[in-house]
Amino acid sequence: MTTLTLPAPAKLNRLLHITGRREDGYHTLQTLFQIVDLCDQLSLTAREDGEIQLVNRVPGVADDDNLIVRAARLLQRASGTRQGATLALDKSLPMGGGLGGGSSDAATTLVGLNALWQLGFSLEELAALGLSLGADVPVFVHGHSAWAEGVGEQLTSVSLDTPWFVIVHPGVSVSTAAVFLDPQLTRDSRPITMARALQGGAPEWRNDCEAVVKRRYPAIAEALDWLSQHAPSRLTGTGACVFAAFDDAQTAYAVAEAAGHHGHAWVARGLNTSPLHDALGC
Numbered sequence: 372m373t374t375l376t377l378p379a380p381a382k383l384n385r386l387l388h389i390t391g392r393r394e395d396g397y398h399t400l401q402t403l404f405q406i407v408d409l410c411d412q413l414s415l416t417a418r419e420d421g422e423i424q425l426v427n428r429v430p431g432v433a434d435d436d437n438l439i440v441r442a443a444r445l446l447q448r449a450s451g452t453r454q455g456a457t458l459a460l461d462k463s464l465p466m467g468g469g470l471g472g473g474s475s476d477a478a479t480t481l482v483g484l485n486a487l488w489q490l491g492f493s494l495e496e497l498a499a500l501g502l503s504l505g506a507d508v509p510v511f512v513h514g515h516s517a518w519a520e521g522v523g524e525q526l527t528s529v530s531l532d533t534p535w536f537v538i539v540h541p542g543v544s545v546s547t548a549a550v551f552l553d554p555q556l557t558r559d560s561r562p563i564t565m566a567r568a569l570q571g572g573a574p575e576w577r578n579d580c581e582a583v584v585k586r587r588y589p590a591i592a593e594a595l596d597w598l599s600q601h602a603p604s605r606l607t608g609t610g611a612c613v614f615a616a617f618d619d620a621q622t623a624y625a626v627a628e629a630a631g632h633h634g635h636a637w638v639a640r641g642l643n644t645s646p647l648h649d650a651l652g653c
């Protein structure tokens with residue numbers, strides 16, 4: 372029996388600008404995605420009976436809605452394979468945290484099963500499939516820090532600095548759909564060039580969702596205000612997590628320890644390549 376145990380890393384949006392709204396309601400954005408070394412773990416075991424079996428439930432998510440089950444079934448349909456898989460998910464990333472955990476789990480399922488079932492799809496083909504599961508799936512399939520446009524699926528690999536991040540989860544769960552529906556959301560930012568984005572610093576390194584999210588979730592506003600006393604701090608995605616970058620691990624761990632009642636805090640290293648792709652050599 373063959374089993375692959377693979378990481379599903381989190382992402383941070385180092386900046387997030389919303390530049391418009393498409394006719395289907397989805398928003399066009401510009402973002403710098405950075406993968407970090409905070410991960411869920413997924414074990415994939417091949418089965419000959421064609422079944423997709425989930426070993427452990429994600430609380431609050433029906434098995435048929437679980438993004439890893441949906442990703443596995445999608446790949447079965449797209450390839451016509453008769454193979455199945457047993458999926459075991461060891462979850463560390465918070466749900467609705469803006470760290471892209473569900474999307475990353477789906478991406479690891481697609482990339483991992485493509486290897487396990489020896490299907491031979493390219494990463495581009497898997498990313499296109501994954502987009503139907505969520506706007507953040509393609510960057511995790513792509514497996515590299517990226518400048519992204521469209522709804523996050525038009526990706527250009529970039530190399531970012533790799534600081535130590537303090538990531539604080541203020542204990543609330545944010546509905547991405549509700550933030551994007553909020554009438555007060557800034558959705559007309561002027562598009563900027565990738566070169567300008569990569570220069571870094573204010574005013575480009577901002578998150579357009581921040582004002583709406585701070586208004587709707589006071590706990591996130593408080594966590595951001597607190598973390599900003601230590602270093603420039605931002606929201607990732609639509610939250611709930613906020614983060615700040617530090618040059619050395621020691622300072623990052625000291626700040627994480629002091630986060631106290633603002634929520635659960637992690638220290639994570641910024642990466643440019645995904646540990647998933649390192650593990651599979653792809």
Ligand SMILES: C[C@](O)(CO)[C@H](O)COP(=O)(O)OP(=O)(O)OC[C@H]1O[C@@H](n2ccc(N)nc2=O)[C@H](O)[C@@H]1O
Binds near residue numbers: 387505507551
């Ligand atoms: C905000 C980001 O986290 C930035 O990385 C992502 O764009 C969100 O990606 P995601 O969580 O995978 O979002 P999805 O599951 O695709 O979408 C959730 C809901 O958010 C809204 N949505 C999402 C992405 C986007 N570019 N425009 C939107 O308007 C849509 O109403 C959608 O129904």
Ligand SMILES: Nc1ncnc2c1ncn2[C@@H]1O[C@H](COP(=O)(O)OP(=O)(O)OP(=O)(O)O)[C@@H](O)[C@H]1O
Binds near residue numbers: 465474
């Ligand atoms: N395997 C899974 N892990 C986490 N969430 C899942 C999973 N499958 C389905 N979901 C659903 O997807 C929702 C979003 O989860 P996710 O962890 O990706 O949020 P997020 O970190 O806010 O993502 P993003 O940054 O893309 O907005 C959850 O609230 C949950 O209902």
